[in-house]
Amino acid sequence: MEKDVLIIGGGIVGLCSAYYLQKEGHKVTVLDRSDITSGASFVNAGYITPSHIIPLASPGMISKGIKWMFNSSSPFYMQPRWDTDFFKWSWYFHKSSTKEKVALAIPLIKEINIISRELFTSIKNSGDLGNFQLERKGLLMLYKTEKEGEHEMQVAQKAFFLGLEVSSLNKKELDLLQPNITMDVKGAVHYECDGHTTPTEFMKKMLDYLKRSGVTIKTNEEVIDLSMENGQISKVTTSKNEYSPEEVVLAAGSWSDNLSKKMNIKLPIQAGKGYRINVPRPTGITIPAILMEAKVAVTPMTEYTRFAGTMEFSGINDVIRRQRVEAIANAATEFYPEIKISEAEKADAKSGLRPVSPDGLPYIGRIGDLKNLTVATGHAMMGWSLGPVTGKLVSEILSERKTSMDITGFSPNRRF
Template sequence: MSNIIIIGGGIVGLSSAYFLQKEGHQVTVIDKSDISSGASFVNAGYITPSHIIPLASPGMIAMGIKMMFNSASPFYMKPRWDTDFFKWSWFFHKSSTKAKVEKAIPVIKDINILSRGLFEEIKASGDLGDFQLERKGLLMLYKTDASYHHEREVAEKASFLGLEVAELNQAQLAAIEPDIEIDAKGAIHYECDGHTTPTEIMPKLLAYLKKTGVQVKTNEEVVDIGFKGQNIDQITTTKGSYTADEVVLAAGSWSGELSKKLRIELPLQAGKGYRINVHRPTGISMPAILMEAKMAVTPMKGFTRFAGTMEFSGINTKIRKERVLAIAKGAKSFYPNLEIHQAEIDAAQTGMRPVSPDGLPYIGRSSAYKNLTFATGHAMMGWSLGPATGKLVSEVIGGKKTSMDIAAFQPERRF
């Protein structure tokens, strides 16, 4: 069995460690943080087979340019001189065609279904103890006919692929969500979806890995990656150096910069998201996407989470107050009786999602290095796809037939 180093301790890195240790490998996870914050902790907690349309889709670049000078907009690209961002934007534009989106849809569906099953297997195993894993589905709430017709097209594709979908009118919506008033014309209900509480699962997963012998190095940043020929032979951190038989790059939004140390160009941009937690009864029992507000609502264990926005402004943890306020305002527009307090707004947190130009993750072996496997670039689906990615990584490293075809995720693909 191999000695494996995983760079990155988010849901993808820890899921990779989970499945690799089960195969008997000696695993070390290295993360620059204390693994208590970031995208794996502030996301909406969705398990979303319904999210079959990649971020790179027709009209998204035009929307980004239109919203570029409104820092409160749901989809914001900060104007800046950055050659990596220019290249990524060009690749994103090239990927945003109807033909490429249609090709990506079944692949995205398959990996989401795989991951949903693995979440259920992990819970059934008892390895992490009990945790929230509910299958109530996801409501796509809409106020306008335009939003309805847009989502109806997606729903038809999802239904064709075998996913469970229903339409709800206002009366049916009130029946399924009786304890809070909703200002919406109706909803598309993706019954195939589930939800969790990331802040519950991440500590439990971390504790399980430590208990089973996985070495977890926190507050330790990888500063260099050495190689000889087609093999990585040294990982240098702020606290020391390591050697390994295999290396997994699961460093989220930092994966692109680390790839440069290996002379690999991995087009990747950090897409910042924000969340507000409300630790009071809200009456909300169903996960929902508020379509016109472009934000997510999740009833988690002990609180309700309001999350959203996609901000491309480089790697930074700056919280833009106008973006947080836009989330609170969006929630109020759909739930008129809901009040989000100023203290809750002030306690908002942010996380950065690694976004590839075509909206598909990078999963698989490097073509440049024999002992390097990529596991990054999941955009808004990182949480949903964590277990599937970990399973696929363990199969790639173990030389096994993968649970699904991963050709579309080839890390050094051309755009």
Template sequence: MADKNTLIVGGGIMGLCSAYYLHKKGYQVTVLEKSQGGMGASFVNAGYLTPSHIVPLAAPGVITKGLSMMMDSKSPFYIKPRWDIDFFKWAWSFHKSSTKEKVEKAAPIIKDINLLSSKLYDEIKESRDLGDFHLEKKGLLMIYQTDAYGNAEKEVAAKAKEMGLEVSNLNADELKALHGDMKVIGKGALHYFCDAHSTPNVFMAKMREYLIKSGVQIKYEEEVLKFDYSDSSIRKVHTDKDTYTPDDIVLASGSWSNNLVKQLGLTLQVQAGKGYCIDVHRPTGIELPAILMEAKVAITPMEGFTRFAGTMEFSGINYDINLNRVEAIAEAVKKFYPNVEITQEEIRNAKCGLRPVSPDGLPYIGKTGHFDNLFIATGHAMMGWSMGPATGKLISEVLEGNTPSMDLKPFDPERKFL
């Protein structure tokens, strides 16, 4: 495929993983990223590989809960009141997707793509293409302080076990024993041994370096403005700096995807779900990744620092940081780990990223029906990091015309939300 060139729009985890697998297949690849790089959801996420997260965000009661929290500036789930037709349509599709039946149907699909991706992370590490990078398999703790959250997670754990995932139910004493001298407050936890964790900025930097050395062009601060198309094919891609005539295009532009496809007469229901993170570059004593269930806060011991991440804020496409929400993360950590101190300076240095959220909790992966040379890779919500390599591999397979490693029908970019 050396004579075919592919243009990837977006330099996050989806764009770089797509570039990685297309390069392996012999394609000439160019990646366009409108930012300077090093920012966004691909760099500030919790770094989890989570086959255990079998329940999609679009679960029964989520919208109702979000509406009830609209007046609480420190709630873990927040919807900013605003007049936005695209958001209204997305919210209605989200509501229609939030049924018990659809959640049960989505669970094995989410598990399978996460397991595929976890295997691919291992393969990338074993290949030494990127040299060595941080990837640990200590599992993931879901720590709860109330019976309501504990019982809900035990139901999820039971389903995970039925699907063949390894999980252990810990009582309060077992949870404390697992932490040694580190004080932790919780009634118990579910320990998912199938999960792993990594350091996103390390992986992204090494992937970028490998791709550039391998001949992949990565152009930062270059924004796609419009497309020229005819006869079910996109002919040209115009940016603020150049014009490209690729054979194929992979749209991996996250929360900005719908704005780009609108000019093609397409609709891609995606909303930006903002998340925040605090990085503490000093010893915290935390050695195991954990999610604090009541607060929806994720804690990850990364390479050289500990990351505290959380919130799902639907407030449009912006990088505004609401310090109330950041402080809520720090306060939640204190309730579970009373000896961990997060300073005001660390809170002020918090970063945010915009997760692209589809209405049904499943990503968009595959070719569009309207254009022969347009492929979509977005909509992964909170599991983008976990699903990155799998998405890249699936995109490379469908672009080449091969049978993909998974059935792509559930990920159809033009599926209807009925």
């Protein structure tokens, strides 16, 4: 049965939701407060990561955050500020950071990532978007110290027992794998199960396809209010129009929390800012990597190599902290001595806000007592990787089909 669906948010989750909903025959409109050319869906590392089985909320992260709180160039930075929502979220994060809860999250994260990886392949094979970068070279976890190597091997063992392809590489093996770049490291864990893309390329091609397929895209249009009547959203008021859709999908990323408050819904989210530097010249890097001690991601993309990273909790803003950009640039040279990121490349650095739930798991599903609202947000650092599967799950929920996996663990109604 065709439904009139309004999607709030034009990031990868919103666009993938539109992609699968239009294929189910629904009438779809996507609203975004921007022109859909910037933000987290454009500045991320482009990883498709079944290997990322450990959620952000894990033992030790709070203590690291406190330790790094006053170091604005640290990989995990929480800006000191008086913010009651952040205090509540931090408490929920602390409660979620237990071995028991992490153990429950691991198989969920692995399953949803595997499904999404296959959907990326299906989208490419369909020809809908034309050709775009989608490679399966894996992900190298490069380490300089034995301590970091041993820590990652513990994660690798969990991944191996879950059936993921993973191997350990010494320095000699690394040099054979990437002979055209010098690496100052001891070794790496190679998650061969992972893939990567170029986000700017995928997003543009997805937008073009949706427009050709009859999806209405409304840009530079901000949601101002949502009206409720008889247990459902009856009207969505924006800066330009009013809408009365049958179904609403809230996929507004870091802005989802503010919008949920307009409906008296509790949806704890904090914006986790990440940065990227593009290097549009040959680097010799052919395989994506995470520079472990620095927590910096490296991706060989179409036309450039991207260096991305950091998790900064400083509220919703677009401030570029130059010391964090410098930290990424310095990490690149520390791990790849031949690479010197130029001042011009650093000056072109961009940031994006990732929506982070307290337990590091996304919110996917119906919420509260509102009969026509579906939530799809809170993906933290897995937003890009989980875009297609989230869109698929949203389409299954609205089409009243059996979902591709059990989504109970992602319920927006869960308690912390």
